Amino acid sequence: GAGVSQTPSNKVTEKGKYVELRCDPISGHTALYWYRQSLGQGPEFLIYFQGTGAADDSGLPNDRFFAVRPEGSVSTLKIQRTERGDSAVYLCASSLFGTTANTQYFGPGTRLTVL
Template sequence: GAGVSQTPSNKVTEKGKYVELRCDPISGHTALYWYRQSLGQGPEFLIYFQGTGAADDSGLPNDRFFAVRPEGSVSTLKIQRTERGDSAVYLCASSTTSVGQETQYFGPGTRLLVL
C-alpha cells in the first residue's frame, strides 16, 4: 500500500520568504508527526497531531512555524520569514495510536534550503 508521502522533495527559497511543506500520511493513521533533521543529528520533534488537533506543539521553535491538519489527513507545515538556520530535512511520520501499535512510518522528507 501507499506509504507516507511528502512534497516537495526539495525546496530552495530565499531568506525572508514563506514556505509550505505538505505531508500525506498513511490512510487511516490518526497520529501525524513533524520532525526536523539537521545534518549529523537525529530527528527533532516539532509537533504531533491526533486527528485534526495539535496534541503537542512543544517542539515548534518559534512563532514563525505553524502546522495544520484541517481534515485529519493531510498536514501542512508552514514557515514564515524563513531564516538560513531553518535549512534542514523536514520529516513527516504517521501511526496509529493503539498502545503497542504505535510504529511510526516516515516519509522521505523535504529538504529545505534557505539562501
C-alpha cells in the same frame, strides 16, 4: 497509500520568504508527526497531531512555525520569514494511533534550503 508522502522533495527559498511543506500520511493513520533533521543529527520532534488537533506543538522552535491538519489527514507545515538556520530536512511520520504500541512510519522528507 503505500506509505507517507511528502511534497516537495526539495525546496530552495530566499531568506525572509514563506514556505509550505505538505505531508500525506498513510491512509487510516490518525496520528501525524513532524520532525526536523539537521546534518549529522537524529530527527527532532516538532509537533504531533491526533486527528485534526495539534495535541503537542512544544517542539516548534518559535512562532514563525505553524502546522495544520484541517481534515485529519493531510498536514501542512508553514514557515514564515524563513532564516538560514531553518535549512534542514523536514520529516513527516504517521502512526495508527498516538500510543507507545504504534510504530511511526516516516516519509521521504522535504529538504529545505534557505539562501
